[in-house]
Amino acid sequence: MKKLDGKIAIITGGTTGIGLASAKLFAAEGARVTVTGTNPQTLATARRDLEGLAEVVASDAGSAAEIEQLARDAGARHGRVDVLFLNAGITRYGLLTAIDEQAVDESLRVNFKGPWLAVRSFAPLMPRGASIVVNTSMTHLVGRPYTGVYAATKAALASLTRTAAAELAGAGVRVNAVSPGPVDTPIHAKAGLAAGVQGWASQIPLGRVGAPDDIARVALFLASDDSSFMTGEELLVDGGMTRLLRQGG
Ligand SMILES: NC(=O)c1ccc[n+]([C@@H]2O[C@H](COP(=O)([O-])OP(=O)(O)OC[C@H]3O[C@@H](n4cnc5c(N)ncnc54)[C@H](OP(=O)(O)O)[C@@H]3O)[C@@H](O)[C@H]2O)c1
Known part of the structure; x- marks a missing residue:
């Protein structure tokens, strides 16, 4: 028996990275998947990549x-x-003293307001046993220069996850978050991170950055009945980066 047999699944931001890997995994586990994105080029690439596996729709998650x-x-x-x-x-990186207002507004719009809009619009369509999975980030658990605005949007999102879980528990809808550490996806290049994601590897006790599939498998766990008694939880998937000190480090 597949883990999402016959389930209807929507993934916002599923054209690249973690969302794309999740779309493939959810489809392989029997779900009928729709993914969204905004960039015409990556939408077109995803349509080819996901042909027969998922529908790809242009839709702005913050609108x-x-x-x-x-x-x-x-x-x-x-x-x-x-x-x-x-x-x-x-992601929009920058010191709090230097980052511009537009970057703050856009980060809040996509990373926080968008998930709230989605909860508001989709909750009425979700039957008992349905699952909402939110992608937060380990960044909001530590104070680190340059990532403060991104981290704050994810802290707000983690809070939203718990409130949504409390509000939807009576309807039998679970809400949980996966909280990744550094994962090798296009998001870092988009943010202009010169060293690329591999620069983080030396700070991760397991000795490597994450792959999109590392996160997709946990998203699948939270989406499926394997996590049927979990709600309001946020699972760190970061190779030990947040909780552990690296031996010799
Ligand atoms: N990679 C990491 O190290 C890491 C760590 C912690 C958390 N995360 C979180 O993981 C999630 C996925 O990121 P990723 O690393 O897989 O990066 P990614 O490859 O850049 O994927 C981001 C996805 O979101 C879509 N997107 C961006 N803005 C959108 C909008 N306004 N409306 C609809 N779709 C939009 C992108 O498509 P378009 O560009 O076409 O819009 C793309 O499909 C993010 O929430 C990120 O914060 C990532």
Whole structure:
């Protein structure tokens, strides 16, 4: 028996990185998957990559009108949504004294307001036993220069996860978060991180950065009935970076 047999799954931000890996895994586990993104080039690449596995839809995760339309379409087509992976996210790095206001507004719009919009639009479509999985980040658990705005949006998102879990528990809908450490995806190049993600490896007790599949497998666990007695939880998936000191480090 596949873990998501017959489930209707929506993944925001599923054209690259963790969302793309999750789309492939969820489809392999029997789900009917829809992924979203905004960049025409990566949307086109994802359509080729996911042909026969998932539908790829242009939809801005931070736009109320577009998220509401996405939910209306899912409702009209399937009548329900069983799995909602709120994965779309952006990074804007900069010291708090230097980062510009537009970067702060856009980070909040995509990383925090977007998931709230999605919870508001999709919750009415989610039956008992459905699961919302949120992608936060380990960054909000430590104070680290340059990542403060991104981290703050993820802290807000972690809080939203717990409140949504409390509000939807009565309806039998679980809400949990996966909280990745550094993972090798295009997000770092988009943020202009010169050293690339591999620069983090020396700070990770397991000695490597994550692969998108490392996170997708935990998202699958949270999406599926394997985690049926969990809600309001945030699982760190960071090779030990947050909780452990590296031996000799
Ligand atoms: N990689 C890491 O080290 C790491 C660590 C902790 C947490 N995370 C979180 O993991 C999630 C996925 O990131 P990733 O690392 O896989 O990066 P990624 O490869 O850049 O993927 C981000 C995805 O989100 C989409 N997206 C961005 N803005 C969007 C918007 N406004 N509306 C809809 N889709 C949007 C992107 O598509 P378009 O560009 O086409 O819009 C892409 O599909 C993010 O929430 C990120 O914060 C990543």
